[in-house]
Amino acid sequence: MTARILCVEDEDLLRSDIAEELNDEGFETLTASNGKEAIEVLKHEHVDLILCDIMMPLVDGMTTLKLVRERLPQHNEVPFIFLTAKSTREDILSGKKLGVDDYLTKPIDYDLLLATIKARLSQVDRIRETNEERLKRIYNALKDEHHKGQPLSISLIANMEKYILPIEHALKDLGCLVEFVHEAHLAQRKDIAEHNDLCFLVYSKQVHFYLSGLIKAKTTHGRGKIVLLCNDHVDANLKEALIEQGIGYTIDYPYPPVEIFKIILKAAQQQ
Template sequence: MKTRILCVEDEELLLGDIAEELSDEGFETLTATNGKQAIEILKQQSVDLILCDIMMPLVDGPTTMKLVRERLPQHNEVPFIFLTAKATREDILAGKKLGVDDYLTKPIDYDLLLATIRTRLNQVDRIRETNEERLKRIYRSLKDQHPNHKPLSISLIANMEKYILPIERALGELGCLVEFVHESHLAHRKDITEQNDLCFLVYSKQVHFYLNSLIKAGKENGGGRIVLLCKDSVDQSLKDALLELGIGYTIDYPYPPVEIFKIILKTAQGN
């Protein structure tokens, strides 16, 4: 899967040049010409890094970052890099206080741009790997403290097993009892969420209808919990309805292992 970068820049020629450069380097690029467009994109799409001009019409760079950090928590770990024609000491201090990760000045030095992007992405990867290992150690310690406690039973529901194979392997390594179920079997196994400690469902039309039937019935999730693995196309109202009913959790694509392990740990602790 390609790394996805959102570039927000009101100079359309420069925006095109940056997008082309990133594409040549193997990145997938989303573009917006102002902060308002960027916010709308981020409501629907997951990204790995955000490049954002400071001075823009409608919504400027600092306001865009503030709105992303406050209102779109799914992007909390996404590196944010400001692009600016002038980076005074005051500008840099203001940005740092808001939480910006880096600054790049115009005219753009593309070698520096690419080096900065790769550095920030590598930092995020290292943090995620560290957090994953920490959560795994906590879970294994919990199992050691309660050796007679049965392993968690988990079902993974999707239309193709390959989409969730990394999750399946990771859960297997933790000692969970993992079962793959094709989404077409949901109609015949409506109690699957009550027969397992956790059910991970990859969003699809069939899964959507299944979850809507639970929502309409006002059914809480019995003995199991649902974790909806959300692609970019998942409607926010469905997420909200699931959470309000207490049915379970939602995790946005690309399904960060850290978020999955947090849920595993909570379930193992009985939370």
Template structure:
């Protein structure tokens, strides 16, 4: 699937030029004319890279970077590149201290822009693949050293297609995986009792099910629950899940590293 890039630029003609160049290069694009619009987009969209002008009205580039890093942790690994007409040493040092990944100066050299984007995306993919490979090796080593039985995992959602990528990753690790439709959750008490882990995609049905457990403080068997959620999950529900000891939450886009870490934790608790 093509990578998606968010372009933040207050000059309308320049923004359109950047978007056109990126689309011609095969990227998907989102656009915003200032940091406020960008933050609203990032609450609901997943992107692979952010291009951001520094001098903008409403919310400028440095403030946008600060807000993304502090308030939108699901985008922590997303490369952030400043577009700027100012490239003094002080400006660059300030941006680096704030966590910006790169600088491109205006007027934009589009060949350099595309080369920089390609390099940054490849770097992120290498790091992600390396981390996933390390976690897989640790998991398999734990199982071999302790002769542990494979983990049994249930995936609860309103459609099987939503969980296919996670199901494949879990099967690659050697887990025993079953899919349970969310409509059967209330009558499938064994879903939690017989499985080591239960991943639940947040929905109204899942919300009411978990609220029922929280309100009655019902026993939930041996399984740990992991809520896969987007920004529309009620904050109080998240906190209640943690306090009750039911499990944890993983935010969209459910990075494989977070899934693998959860599997490792469960394996270490089991052996």
């Protein structure tokens, strides 16, 4: 599969030269002239690596990195490399604290640029392969558990089924009895957690009201049945408060399968 690289650079000629060099090496290249444009691209596009200038108008490189790491969790594992004409110790420390993966100085040494990109992409591939192997082991352990006991009954609650369709398919493949419930029907299905082994809810205002009702009625404690799937609007304090009030688990976007399978495995072992 061709790797996609986003190049964020405000100098038109340099941006064009980098894109041409990357295209000649077989990469697919997306471009942006500043951090504001880059964020808009990353809201809608998948990329495998980000090259970003530090000194740019509107939104600079440091702010771009901060926004990507804090607000676009779907790109958490994407290597981020700064292109910079200044690389003081303070600049490097600031970038490292924000989660930058590497620095390349200007003028660009294209041999070094390509070597760095290939090394970072290879590192991501190795991590991904390790995670896939781990996921396979948990998946196989789950299938073994299901041969020993009754299938788990699981409800999935969201405002659109497409958001959790991959989770639904994976759980059905494991032999679970899976039911999708639109969040608008929670008012009529207040006992949905009571009648299922696990209940996965994608956080929203309506889901928050539903959970508040369970907490008020003191029907969440001691269960461990409720799993809250948290988008980037759910801050750490809210998650901690919900767990303290009896919500069983929280999983952050993009809802890694390994985390979901761990919870399924634990529930299967408790049957």
